[in-house]
Amino acid sequence: MNRILKMGLLSVIVGALYSCSSDSLYDPDKAGDVKLAQYEAAFVGKYGAIASNQNWGFGGTTTRSSNPNSNQWKDFVEVPSSDDLTSEKINKIVELFKDPSKATVIESVNWSDFFVQHVYYGNKDNMNQLAVHKEKNGTPDEVYNFNKSAGSIMFMYDSGTSSFSYKGEGGTRYDEHIIIFYEGDYYVGLDFECYMNQNTPPDGDYSDWIVRIVPAKYIKAQRIMAEDLTISGGDFDFNDVVFDAVTVNGATVVTLQAAGGTMPLYIEDNEVHELFGVSQSTMVNTYDKQAKAPVIFRLKNRYNDIKDIPVRVNDVILPAEVGKAPGKLCCPTTCEWTDERQNIEIKYPNFQAAVENGNINWWE
Structure with a gap:
């Protein structure tokens, strides 16, 4: 009985709103009221009276949440582990970056808050100081306290993923990279060839420096x-x-x-x-x-x-x-x-x- 009464009341409300002048129907507030009343009637009609x-x-x-500090990351955000980065898995990832035609390459990701985690470095000279960018050609956000060794990780907040770059000889930055989606994770591979000769196109091997990027999951x-x-x-x-x-x-x-x-x-x-x-x-x-x-x-x-x-x-x-x-x-x-x-x-x-x-x- 309550459901029937409520449906009847809502029908009256909807009818009253629709009976307004044609001008009032274009009033955003009143049009919104009509829409909400219709929605309420449909919801109650399907599920019954609401507690x-x-x-x-x-x-x-x-x-x-608070304190984006390395000593307190685990208190407010899920910190990714590197335990799954076995030698076998890393070798597979390296092979995919050597031949991206065999990989799921994605155009980009759009994250303000994320982790950067080291995966592999191909022992190239002069690939230093990884950076991320809010905009493709914008100011680099350098990843400090991060090195090319297993387990190295850094949390980036209020940052961006429009581009990734490294610093070469003389402080010049190079951003030739691709992103691969593999087994539920995102990996960035950087190509060293653009440093060797800016007039030479990349050789298609992006395994020179590989990092995993992990979207922030706040606890x-x-x-x-x-x-x-x-x-x-x-x-x-x-x-x-x-x-x-x-x-x-x-x-x-x-x-x-x-x-x-x-x-x-x-x-x-x-x-x-x-x-x-x-x-x-x-x-x-x-x-x-x-x-x-x-x-x-x-x-x-x-x-x-x-x-x-x-x-x-x-x-x-x-x-x-x-x-x-x-x-x-x-x-x-x-x-x-x-x-x-x-x-x-x-x-x-x-x-x-x-x-x-x-x-x-x-x-x-």
């Missing part, structure tokens, strides 16, 4: 899965955008994981398809969850609670109000997002019960 205390995972959690980060408010076909897969977020040393860092929607969708002022380098009609990482590398970037503003990070579609901020239909959900970063067109309750059967009982975590 008054259901906060969708956003209840009172902290996202703060206190939380995952947001969101819907773009499209209600046709009963689609509630909550994968129209998926991202992890944490506040570190006064900055909020976002790791964009997937974009299953086909409308312009923004995190703060960042359009998610543009961040992935695809058109707005292209779905990313919802059919193949590793099709494209995640994107790591820093927001302009600091958010002490990730609930406050504005996620916007068609000028409507996706809601997460207690006891109302959610435009976004919050969960641990271990939660895997749904496949395309897979409703959330199919992957997480507790979701239906959680709608009706706010004390149930839908992801468990």
Whole structure:
């Protein structure tokens, strides 16, 4: 009976909003109200009445982390191990960089926060001082306290991966490199030939200096899965955008994981398809969850609670109000997002019960 009454009330709300003058329908705020009311009606129509205390995972959690210092990395970020870099694996990686035609070469990755880990050095002279770049031709961010020996590792934060370079004789920098994706990891190989003779093209062997780059995984980060408010076909897969977020040393860092929607969708002022380098009609990482590398970037503003990070579609901020239909959900970063067109309750059967009982975590 409650479900029927609520559906009736929502129908009245939607009808009232639509009965406004034609001018008012183009008012962004009122148009947004109509869209949200329609979404609320569709959600309740599918899942039933929502528990008054259901906060969708956003209840009172902290996202703060701090101290990007080598002695404290493990306290706030997952530090990659080098144990898997066996001689056999390194030899395989070297061979792939010697002949990239046999490897999965990717154009680039886009990360502000990541680790650089030494893998292999081909005993070339005058390849010194590795650097990363926010922009291809921008100021180098030199990787200090890092050498060409096993186990050497450095955490780069508020940095960039647009290019990688080394310093040659006379202090000149050379950035001829490629990135290979191999067994779930990303490796950068640098070519020494461009140092030998700038007028000679690279010889295609990028094994002269190899490092692994690992995207930062913040321990206190939380995952947001969101819907773009499209209600046709009963689609509630909550994968129209998926991202992890944490506040570190006064900055909020976002790791964009997937974009299953086909409308312009923004995190703060960042359009998610543009961040992935695809058109707005292209779905990313919802059919193949590793099709494209995640994107790591820093927001302009600091958010002490990730609930406050504005996620916007068609000028409507996706809601997460207690006891109302959610435009976004919050969960641990271990939660895997749904496949395309897979409703959330199919992957997480507790979701239906959680709608009706706010004390149930839908992801468990």
